Amino acid sequence: MALTVNGEPHPFREGLTISALMQEKRFSYPLKTIFVNGARVDRKAQDTTLLSDGDKVDVIHLMSGG
Amino acid sequence: MPKVTLENLEKLAADAEAARAGMRADLCVCVGTGCVSAGSVALVDELKRAVKDQGLDGELKVTPTGCNGFCAHGPIAVIQPEGAFYERLKAKDAPTLIQKHFVDSTPLEDHMYRDPETRELVPLEKDIRFFAKQQTIALRNRGIVDPEDIADAIGRGAYRGLRKVLAEDMAPEALIQMLIRSGLRGRGGGGFPTGVKWQSCCAAAVERSETPYVVCNGDEGDPGAFMDRSIVEADPHAVIEGMIIGAVAVGASEGFVYLRKEYPLALERLYKALDQARAWGLLGDSVMGTDFAFDIIVHQGAGAFVCGESTALMASMEGRAGEPRAKYVHSVEYGYRNRPTVLNNVETWAVVGQILDRGPEWFASIGTGDVSESPWGGSSGTKVFSLVGNVNNTGLVEVPMGITLREIVYDIGGGVPDGRAFKAVQTGGPSGGCLPEGSLDLPVDFDTLQKAGSMMGSGGLIVMDDRTCMVDVARYFIEFLLDESCGKCTPCREGLTCLNEILTRITEGKGRDEDLGLLEDLGAVLKDGALCGLGQTAGNPVLSTLHHFRSEYEAHIRDGKCPAGTCKALIKYTIDPETCTGCTLCARVCPTECISGEKKQLHTIAQDECIQCGTCLDACKDDAVLVE
Amino acid sequence: MSIAMEIDPQKIDAIIERWDRDPSFVIEMMQDVQEAYRHLPRVALAQVSRATRTDMARLYHIATFYKAFSLEPRGVFSVQVCTGTACHVRGAARSLDGLARELGVAPGETTEDLTFTLEGVRCLGCCSLAPVVAVGPDLHGDLDSSKVRGLVKKYRKRAEKMEGGNA
Amino acid sequence: MIQVTIDDKTLEVEAGTSIVDAAKSAGIFIPTLCHTDFLEPEGACRVCSVEIEQNGRFQVVTACNYPIRGELTVKTASERALATRRTVLEMMLARWPQVKVVRDLAKHLGITEPRFAHPQKNEDPHACILCGLCVRTCREGVWQNVLGFEGRGASRRVVMPYDGVAPECVGCGACAFVCPTGAIQMMDDPNHPADAARIRRAGMVVTKEMVLLDDDQCKMRRAGTAHLVEIMNDYDLLPVNNYRFGSSDDAHKISSPHFVKRFTQNIQDGCALGCDMACAKGSDDFEITTGPDKGKRVCVDGPEYETAGGTTNMGIFDPEWCIEMNYYCDHYGVDTISYCTLMAFVMECYEAGVLNKERTGGLELPFGAADAAMEVLHQMARGEGFGLVAGQGVRRMKKMFVADYGADPDFLNDIGMESKGLEYSEYVTKESLAQQGGYGIALKGAQHDEAWLIFMDMVNKQIPSFADKAEALHYFPMWRTWFGLMGLCKLPWNDVEPTDNAETDEPAKVPKHVAGYCDFVAGMTGQEVTPADLIRMSERVYNFQRIFNLKMGFGQREHDRIPYRSAGPVTATEYESRAERYDKQLAEEVDFDPAGKSTDEKCAALRTWREDRYEKLLDAVYERRGWTANGIPTLTTAKALGIDKMDGLVDLLTANGAAQ
Incomplete structure (x- = not known):
């Protein structure tokens, strides 16, 4: 099994936090809202919330160019 | 110009001492602000000319020195090494002094000190009661060393403490422990243990790997206080040496002296001393030939008492209005330009060199300090006071901690003049308080005065007689x-x-x-x-x-009465029939011409026209003007 | 007795360069300008503000905060009566009132002919001569209210001599 | 975390938190006056005095600026704290008896009549109470530093220098907004807005967000738009070597920290005075090393992201070179995007052999040839040598290279990044069909100010279907055109995000800020408007421009053509740089089995499929906008928008098959 991040598969490993996932995906843009299985995760909790195998993660960037 | 190094300091000192010892005598003339305004610069020139006229310039040396301390009796000259004391000298007295003392070897009696009580002449400085109970550390060179000649200062032992620190390559922590053991507490009025302050600054600098600053607070805003001025005017190199040692302890490479613009002579002497220190290799990229680099910049205070407060001082040095900030985070962590900063008073810096040279135990043995349990224990060392107001011997005194107010006001100060009664002594400047007769036997140190509702403060000690309204x-x-x-x-x-x-x-x-x-x-x-x-x-x-x-x-x-007779609205000026001689002086100076009377006759004041300006009181020679 | 009023930008620039355009030395720069023109001309402050990138609001606060500065030209002779505690208890307040009457100005003001500026100042540090009055660099000890008239006369004469000799 | 007990409530806070903030998080009220969460605490009024106890020592401190750094107990209403607060307010009441905020705070503590007679008593209900909020707002918020204090002690006053109106004051009204007593009145606002206060309220919402939130959002107050360099590189969108690649290992050499060091901080930028984002950063005291101004120390306006992105597009990763190029482009009046994209084209032509040393007047111009590129810029300005050729722009260079050097026209059309003659701006759109449309259909040519949909499309995958993309390519271009109509900047709309934006139903549109713009229009004109009204205003202008282009011989489907480099891999190396992604797309979406096929075969298959998708996109967009298949607004659309009354318009549409 694996995670689906914005519709694309992504390898899962034990103890993966949301912030660590962001690093792996190189999603470095600050203005983004993150939903795990449809539920929003507040920015402050992203360092501590752990993901589980098969989770569906949607990262909505609020970005519209320089 | 020789470059001072760890090796040659002793030799340079010995040469300077030998040169001095070779001379028959050294005329030390006080050239502090007080004596200067009484004409001592002209006195120095006349003495030099008189020595040349007598052909004694090979044997007699004339040295302008910093404030001797006994300001009330200035201009003062002390003949070293014998210690003969002459007072109230005018330039015109120079030839007679040289002639009588050195040629005829008979003392110039009408310029010698006469003890007010015993009415006897006291030839030697050390026997004069004003000096007897004093013990000088910060002012050890006053009246002896020429503040504008670094060689003379080195001859007197300047930078020996620093040499010890650099020669033994002392680790900062070791140096800081010595300061703590000495029991030295801040002389600016706060009384914070200096060693502890350096320690927390050093720790903050290491933890944030930032280079700290070292600052000397010479704002001295307390009215009636001129200790820092006198120290800088008399022995600037003591302050410089202290700051360099402080810089070694906390790892600073830049130091600042914040000195009041109202002290032009002190500023001039400090600039000269800094230039000489740089020329002789005591400041700059290689202090005393070692790889330690340190230099000092002077900031001139622009007239704000609040800038004596450390954070306001730093704001002023950053080119801003002197507004303090909250001290919940101390400036040893975030001070000047937000970097760790050690800020100490002029007097505190001035004794650091001595503590290193003669050892912390020597310093702790003086005064009432006992740091065995805590660095805050008691008050070690001495304190410089400016004794002013209604007291006979106004001047600068340095006394061991623990001496009583009575000893300072009476034994050293010579009590209250014109036979008036002592009323109160004000200590601690605007942050301090007034202590009555009952407190005169309190020992003077950081903690006791605090409990009595005043504080030792930076050292202003203003004596008030019964004509002062509280x-x-x-x-x-x-x-x-x-x-x-x-x-x-x-x-x-x-x-x-x-x-x-x-x-x-x-x-x-x-x-x-x-x-x-x-x-x-x-x-x-x-x-x-x-x-x-x-x-x-x-x-x-x-x-x-x-x-x-x-x-x-x-x-x-x-x-509706002012017992002391000061508050204008509540007092009436009258002329005492018994003592008025009719000399008409008061009538002449009265601005509203409301005093009338014939020559040699009793004069009277027209109460309705009198504006209680007090000019008649000041002018009257026979104290005939009464106030109730 | 007017003082040269037009401001020489080169001179101001030299002052700014002397403190190598460093914003933390704006107070020293302003002290030099005060020394040169006996007040802080607005154009000079504007020039310091531009050269050191410090805003006018900050310089204006400094100019009105510290006693050493004044926005209006000061007199040739600055008559400073020390109001330290030692001088106070030995009658400085009476000397200050006397001088105010003699010069016809209140403390802090400058005489009409720009000769004298009268000020009560913080302790000058020579308390043994209390009460002390400083006129420019020279100090006058034991200057109680009865000696006020003599002091003013002396400097009035010197001012006339300077006026004639164009100080 | 540190434990603190406030009025018997124990909680954990981060080290450095102030007592006021800790109390607020525990629902405990501490009165304040000179404090606002939007500025550094000042500790001036002392109304927030509380009593603390720390290892046995009791002390009264101000709650607004006391940093909790160790365990302590706080009593907000202890006997000593209340005594301090009461006397402080009693003294203020004595001096300013009619000021409402003082009376309320005093009454709250049971004081109605002061016992002191204050010599400077001021009966004005709008008196200034010296809290300093205005001075600090002007200094820390707006960075204009116009307000300050005069004097000290009892004569302290808030003034503009010399009590006049400082020329630097931009009339942003922030000081009037924060003043608790109404002591600051805005003088006559030359624009005579219908409701100035409403505008200021809307403005302050964004001002507060910029000052408070930007530091942990886009950091534009420090880095300006240049903050995007490393982000574009992370998302594989940073143009490298004429848009061949989307990132580079050298990108860190030109990332935003280099520019932040160069930019002069904490001052207003030259763009909109009074703006708190102040993101148009400038590099002061920059020494020029080439060209006529060599050796001079100048102030460079920029660089913005586009200039940095353009630099990497030429394979150059030197921030100092980028700043100097920025200077000379401004100096010569050359647009930095056009210069960078045309130079990238020249460099690819040089590496492909279309150009060589003779044709470039002796200049070697492969990717990364920084000095030679700068020389071309100087030649352009002097109208000499190869500079004269390159200065014609990509569209004309393509024709000249085919005519003079017999270059292959198809290859040049594929790699020549221009549309409608305008050089592409600096984003790689290969993997975002919506942005390919955003660039292709834009009225003025390939510029992203009409639409920037890469993240919605490629990263967030919010608009998968053609209809979704068409809807986005209707709403966003119309919405962003409106900013141009009003002369407003779009950054306050979505370059800083309200903390609760994620909970709104359409976070991508940032509804709270859109409402702010409606307040602005209503505040100016006195006429209430809804977001839909704003869209309609743009639609009328946008469609009119399209019809105007038609009148000038353009404005049709053929003119919305895009170079294939913006839609897919042109060369084998490009394919291999993203082989895994392309093979997957061929297998799953194009149903073309990539196994065993050569790269060229795969490229060709991918190309036919992607070009066909672009055509389908055009159809969907034209339809959504009410245009014909040839991209011309129909008469019904013109009528619905009320722009059909223009004379000649109906005939023009009829002549071009858009009469329906």
Whole structure:
């Protein structure tokens, strides 16, 4: 099994936090809202919330160019 | 110009001493601000000419020195090494002094000190009561060393402490422990243990890997205080040496001296000393030939008492208005330009060199310090006071901690002049308080005066006789603080305005009973509510005079009387028929011409026209003008 | 006795360069300008503000905060009566009132002919000569209210001599 | 975390938190006056005095700026704290008896009549109470530093220098907004807005967000738009070597920290005075090393992201070179995007052999040839040598290279990044069909100010279907055109995000800020408007421009053509740089089995499929906008928008088959 991040598969490993996932995906843009299985995760909790195998993660960037 | 190194310092000192020892005598003439204004510069020139005229310039040396301390009797000359003391010298007396003392070897009696009680002549400085009980560390070179000649200073042992630090390559922690063992506490008035301050600054600098700064606070805003001025004018190299040692302890490479613009002579001497120190390799990229680099920049205070407070001083050095900031985070962590900063007073820096040279145990043995349990234990070493006001021997005194106020005012100060009665002594400047006769036997140190409602402060010690009105003194300090408050926080800006309004009313005889309660409330809001030290202690002059001299307040309010005869609105000037000689002097100086009387006849003052300006009181030679 | 009023930008620039345009030395720069023109001309402050990138609001606060500065031209002779505690208890307040009457100005003001500026100042540090009055660099000890008239006369004469000799 | 007990409530806070903030988080009220969460605490009024106890020592401190750094107990209403607060307010009431905020705070503590007679008593209900909020707002918020204090002690006053109106004051009204007593009145606002206060309220919402939130959002107050360099690189969108690649290992050499060091901080930028984002950063005291101004120390306006992105597009990763190029482009009046994209084209032509040393007047111009590129810029300005050729722009260079050097026209059309003659701006759109449309259909040519949909499309995958993309390519271009109509900047719309934006139903549109713009229009004109009204205003202008282009011989489907480099891999190396992604797309979406096929075969298959998708996109967008298949607004659309009354318009549409 694996995670689906914005519709694309992504390898899962034990103890993966949301912030660590962001690093792996190189999603470095600050203005983004993150939903795990449809539920929003507040920015402050992203360092501590752990993901589980098969989770569906949607990262909505609020970005519209320089 | 020789470059001072670890190796050659002793030799340079020995050469300078040998040159001095070779001379038959060294005429040390006091050239501090007080004596300068009394003409001592001209005296130095005349003495040099007189020595040349007598052909003695090979044997006699004339040395201009910093403030000798006995200002009331200036201009002063002391002949070293024998220590013969001459006072009130004018330039015209130079030839007679050289002729009598050196050619005829008979003392110039009418310029010698005469003890006021025994009426006998006292030829030697050390026997004069003013000097007897003093012990000098910060002022050890006063009246001896030429402040504008680094060679002379080195001859007197300058930079020996620094050499020891650099030669033994002392680790900062070891150096800091020595300071803690010495029991040295801040002389600026705060009394914070200097070693502990350096330690926390060093720790903050290491933890944030930032280079700290070293600052010397020479703002000395307390009215009636001139210790720092005298130290810088007399022995600038002692301050410089202290700052370099401090820089080694905390790892600083830049130091600043913040000195008042109102001290032109001190500034001039400090600039000269810094230039010489740089030329002789004591400042710059390689201090005494080692790889330690350090230099000092001078900032001139632009006229703000509040800049004596450390954070306001640093704001001023950053090119801003002197507004303090909250001290919840101390400047040893975030000080000048937000970097760790050690800020100490001129006098504190001036004794550091000695502590290293003669050892912390020697310093701790003086005074009442005992740091075995805590660095705050007691008060070690000596303290410099400027003894001024209604006292015979006004001047600069340095005494061991623990000496009593009585010894300072009477034994050293010679008591109150013109036979008037002692009333109070004010210590700690505007942040301090007034202590009555009853407190005269209190030992002078950091903690005891604090408990008695005053504080040792930076060293201003103003003696007041019975003609001083305590309510007026409180009003004077509040008016001073209101004028000097930076105005940033409500308790200080508005509290002082209200205090000033009440006290002024009381001195005009319009006081009300409930005013005394209001004064206490305002004192409390200042103490708890004000942002900085100035505001927090601004209530002390009022609270201490209210505590010790409540009856005077009540006299003003209830009887509309000013017992001391100072408050203009409540006093009447009359002329005493017994003592008035009719010399017409008072009539001539009176601005409203309301004094009438024939030559040699009793004069009278027209009360309705009199504006109580007091000019007649000042002018009258026979004390015939009465005040009630 | 007017003082040269037009401001020489080169001179101001030299002052700014002397403190190598460093914003933390704006107070020293302003002290030099005060020394040169006996007040802080607005154009000079504007020039310091531009050269050191410090805003006018900050310089204006400094100019009105510290006693050493004044925005209006000061007199040739600055008559400073020390109001330290030692001088206060030995009658400085009476000397200050006397001088105010003699010169016809209140403390802090400058005489009409720009000759004298009268000020009560903080302790000058020579308390043994209390009460002390400083006129420019020279100090006058033991200057109680009865000696006020003599002091003013002496400097009035010197001012006339300078006026004639164009100080 | 540190434990603190406030009025018997124990909680954990981060070290450095102030007592006021800790109390607020525990629902405990501490009165304040000179404090606002939007500025550094000042500790001036002392109204927030509380009593603390730390290892046995009791002390009264101000709650607004006391940093909790160790365990302590706080009493917000202890006897000493209340006494301090009461006397402080009593003194203020004595001086300013009619000021509402003082009376309320005093009454709250049981004081109605002061016992002190204040010599400076001021009966004005709008008196200034010296809290300093305005001075600090002007200094820390707006960075204009116009307000300050005069004097000290009892004579302290808030002034503009010399009591005049400082020329630097931009009339942003922030000081009037924060003043608790109404002591600051805005003088006559030359624009005579219908409801100035409403505008200021809307403005302050964004001002507060910029000052408070930007530091942990886009950091534009420090880095300006240049903050995007490393982000574009992370998302594989940073143009490298004429848009061949989307990132580079050298990108860290030109990332935003280099520019932040160069930019002069904490001052207003030259763009909109009074703006708190102040993101148009400038590099002061920059020494020029080439060209006529060599050796001079100048102030460079920029660089913005586009200039940095353009630099990497030429394979150059030197921030100092980028700043100097920025200077000379401004100096010569050359647009930095056009210069960078045309130079990238020249460099690819040089590496492909279309150009060589003779044709470039002796200049070697492969990717990364920084000095030679700068020389071309100087030649352009002097109208000499190869500079004269390159200065014609990509569209004309393509024709000249085919005519003079017999270059292959198809290859040049594929790699020549221009549309409608305008050089592409600096984003790689290969993997975002919506942005390919955003660039292709834009009225003025390939510029992203009409639409920037890469993240919605490629990263967030919010608009998968053609209809979704068409809807986005209707709403966003119309919405962003409106900013141009009003002369407003779009950054306050979505370059800083309200903390609760994620909970709104359409976070991508940032509804709270859109409402702010409606307040602005209503505040100016006195006429209430809804977001839909704003869109309609743009639609009328947008369609009119399209018809105007038609009148000038353009504005049709053929003119919305895009170079294939913006839609897919042109060369084998490009394919291999993203082989895994392309093979997957061929297998799953194009149903073309990539196994065993050569790269060229795969490229060709991918190309036919992607070009066909672009055509389908055009159809969907034209339809959504009410245009014909040839991209011309129909008469019904013109009528619905009320722009059909223009004379000649109906005939023009009829002549071009859009009469329906």
